[in-house]
Structures are given as structure tokens and as C-alpha cells.
Amino acid sequence: MQPRFGPVAAARRTVSRVGSVRVAVAGVVLLALAARLFALGSRVAHQDEARVAYWAYRYAESGVYWYRPVVHGPFLTIVNGNVFALLGASDFTMRLVPALVGGLLPLGALLFRQRLRDSETVALALLLAANPLLLYFSRFYRNDLLLAGFMLVAVGFFVRAYDHRRPAYLYAGTAAFALAVTTKENALVYPVCWFGAAALLWDRRLLRESDETSALSAAADRVRRVARGVWRWRIPFAVAVFEFFAVVVFFYAPRGAGANASPTLGGTLRDPTLLPALVGEATLGSWHEFTGKWVGGNDHSYLWTAKSLWPALAEGGAVVLAFAALGFLVDRYSGESPRDVVGFAFFWGASSLAGYPVIVDNPFPWEVVHVVVPLAIPAAVGLALVARLGAASIADGDGISAAAAAVVLVLVVAQVGGTAVATSYLHPQSDDNELVQYAQSGSEMKPLLGDLRRISNVNDGIDVLYYGATFYAADERSLRTPPGTGGWFDRLPLAWYLEAAGATTDSTTRPGIVGADPPPVVVALGNVETCDEPYANASDIDHHLRDYERHEVHRFLHDSGCHKSSLVVFVAENASERAVALDQNS
Secondary structure, rough: OOOOHHHHHHHHHHHHHHHHHHHHHHHHHHHHHHHHHHHOOOOOOOHHHHHHHHHHHHHHOOOEEOOOHHHHHOOOHHHHHHHHHHHOOOHHHHHHHHHHHHHHHHHHHHHHOOOHHHHHHHHHHHHHHHHHHHHHHHHHOOOOHHHHHHHHHHHHHHHHHHOOHHHHHHHHHHHHHHHOOOOOHHHHHHHHHHHHHHHHHHHHHHHHHHHOHHHHHHOOOOOOHHHHHHOOOOOHHHHHHHHHHHHHHHHOOEEOOOOOOOOOHHHHOOOHHHHHHHHHHHHHHHHHHHHHHHHOOOOOHHHHHHHHHHHHHHHHHHHHHHHHHHHHHHHHOOOOOOOOOHHHHHHHHHHHHHHHHHHHOOOOOHHHHHHHHHHHHHHHHHHHHHHHHHHHHHHHHHHHHHHHHHHHHHHHHHHHHHHHHHHHHHOOOOOOOOOOOOOOOOOOOHHHHHHHHHHHHOOOOOOOOEOHHOOOOHHHHHHOOOOOOOHHHHHOHHHHHHHOOOEEEEEEEEHHHHOOOOOOEEEEOOOOOOOOOOOOOOHOOOHOOOOEEEEEEEEOOOOOOOOEHHHHHHEOOOOOHHHHHHHHHH
């Protein structure tokens, strides 16, 4: 008969407790995935989304790719090119990879479970799942959520490698870190933040260890211990370095015969002697391109940039900021010893908060994702503390304290849930939404886009004609490979939708061409009253298109001075109905 208490019973309780944490986190992940996949394709593409998705689709069609810093890292282009080839091109499939990564990110909380309490681990998963910023940009085709998520997972695996002395965790962390480097150039900022956070932790330890000896002696002793540890792990570290460069070279390698860099990945597979040149192009060549584009710093003042970033952080990260401060202070100044992972994450997030106004080229809302993700760890400590105090107060019969804790938690749920619903579902394109950047179309044009797709599917010849110098391209075929010359950029986000629909497009600067034999769809700029500069617009061709339905939409949130957002899409009367009828009969 097994004793009621003892090592066996304790082990069973531990296994049961760990299992409960895993089940709780798994439940959070399911909810996170559902929240991200729900109506994922309903929002009209932001211009940055449309720009990168267009080239991912073209990569799926042509197989041509080379690193261009203006599109950021190769991860999304290459991965989404394969997603489009497999599942087709749409706003849903465009955002599917960020949504899946964002939905699975709460699983990363389990990597820290041996450094956090059970309640803190679950709280971390909840914060990663429900934070409005992370939810919104998990439903957005950009690299920032991927970069921050991969880096958090990398740190988690590195922590486990240190705790368990297992090289497998080192390799997993290296893979996550390498993937992060393929997403966006500010991946290079992360090791800097980590080094600063580690230095602060090291200094704290030296102060504690120097009670019995000098600080210099303690530092020298720690350096020797680190050196011995690195030497013992010299083979795993060497494998990890090889792994890192293998991932980076695979993604950054040029692809396709039309690539503007060489050698290509396919050429190297056919001729392995090109491998050294391929490695050089994927690493040093990419570095040269990166420094030529992004290494210039911020042209604005620090305070102006910080002020520009603050509204999005306050809107989507207020709870994380408040509880991160609480969690860090409580962990640091109560108990026998502060926990390294809490201090490290707080210093990492604080350095990002202070540093991003210096390094960002443009202070856009997605930049603060890199602040919220690391601060979620100390925030989980603070949030779990309030929950534990409330539970303890109930057990002790302290109704006032229990009610206070309950009020705090209810307010947190209301603030986070209300903001998440409003920003991601109710008003994802609103000018009043602080998470929305200006290049997001403010128009609900999905029905119109559906009509354009159906017309393109059944029409013969030119489907869409762009009018005006803003949209003009001398050779439409030149838009099938990067970088997209002429007026291609100003066609966004329509360029993405028309390309995905397989539409045949043309452009002209002459009103008479429009009147001669117009295709079923004609696109022109609207008449922007805030701009007094003359430019080609829809009023030039209105009289040629009397039998066309006129749809006025916005490319951006709104017109601003001579920044022209207004767009007029002329659709031939009954063209969409004829397209539906032909589509049904085919």
C-alpha cells in the first residue's frame, strides 16, 4: 500500500500540477488562434500588406526573389509565396502565417515555467494571447509580431538550455533566433538589448558576491566560469553557429534566373562550387544592402518620435506597462532573491522602450510590439500576484482585500477585452483607432473588390485601365518583377487585389484613350479639394464613362493636403451582374 505522503505522492502532485498548467496554456492557445483566425480576411489590406503580398504572389508565380531592404526580410515573401501556391491568394491566406504564429505564441510561456510560478506562467500565456497590440498585429501582414515572437521563443529555449544543459534546447533557440533574423532588420537590435540586460544582471550578482571578496575578484571568477562553460560546450556552440548561417543563407539567397543578384540558390544546387559566393551574397551582400537603406537613424527629435509612439503603446499596452512595473518591483525587492528571468525581461523591454525612438526610421504603431512582448514576463508576475492575493484573501475571510483584487482583475479584463474587440474587430480601419497607421484604407471596399475579381475572371482583353500620370507605367510587364517602376506603388492596395485576381491591366495619361474603347473597369484619382495643384483626375474622364457606375473609395485613411487618398473606380453598368451570371454558367 502506497503511503499517503512521501516522495511518490509529491512526485504525483508535481506531475498533476505541471499537467494542469499545460492544459491551461493549451486552452489559452486555442482561444488565441480562434481570435486571430476569426474574420481574418475582412479588413482591406494596408498598403504595406498589399506591397509585400504582391511580391510574395509574384514570387509564387515566377520564382524570382532577392533581398530588398525596403520589403524587409525574406521570411514572409518566401513563406507566403508557398502559402499562395498551396492555398491561393487572398487577404486570409496573406495574414495566415502571422495569425498562426501569434496564436501559438502563448505556448512560449511554457518555456519559462521553471523560472516562473504556475500562476505566472498562465498569466504570461494570457497576456500574449489577449494583448490588443499583439492581437491586432497578429492579424496584420507584417514582420514585427513574427520578429518579437521568434525572439521571445529563442530566449525561452536558451534559458532551458542553461537550466537543463541540453544542446537540443540550444539548437531550438538558435533556429528561432535565425528565423527572427530573416524577418526584419531590427532583429540586430535584440542582441544589443539582451547584452545590456545581461550586463545589469551580472552587475547585480557581482555586488552580491563581492560582500565576501572584492568586486574585481568576483568578476574575474565569473569570467573564468563562463569561459570554462563555453569551452565545455564548444561543439554544440559550433553546431549552433553552423545552423544559424544555414538558415540565414537559405532565406537570404537570391532565387530565380531574373534575380538582381547572383549566384542564385538554384544555380548553386546545380553547381556546388558556387556555394562560397552564395554564402557571401546572402550574408555580406545582404548586409551591404541593409546598411545602404536603413542605417541612418531617425531624422526627428527623440521627444517627437517618443510622443508619436506613445498613443499606440498607451492604447494597446497600458496594462502590460503597469503590471510590468509592479511585477519587477515586487520580484526585485521582496523575497530572498530576485529572479533573473524577470529582471532580464524587464531590462530588455525597458531598453526597447527607451531605444526605439532613437532607431526607428518612422514611428509607426507596430514598433511598440517590440516593447510589449518582453515586458509581458514581468507583467505576468504582477498580474498573477494580484490574483494570488485575491485568492488568499478569500481563504482568510478578508472580504475587503478580496473585493479590491477582484475589482482590479475585472478592470483589467474590461480594458484589455474592450480594447482588443474595438481595435481588431469593430474599428480595424478607423482613424480613431491608435493602432491604425495612415496607409490603411479607411473605406469598406470589399464588395467592390469582389466585383472586380469576378469581372476579371470572365472578361477578355484589358480588364482594368488606370488613368493619370500617378498610375502610369510605360510597360505593364515590368511590374511582374521587383522593384515595380512607374506608378505601381500608387496603385496599392488595388495592385495586390487585381494581381491576385489575375486581372489584365493597362494605363494611360490621355483622356481620349479612355473614351475610345474603355474596358469594364477604369481607375482614376478623385478630386481632392485640399490640393490646389493641377493633376489628372476622374473629372477629366467622367464624360467618357456615362454608362459606368462610379465608386469613390480611399487608398489611405483620408486626403491630407496634396497627399491624395481619394480614388474613383468606374465599373461598367451591369458588368458585375454579367460576370456573376457567366461565372455561374461556366
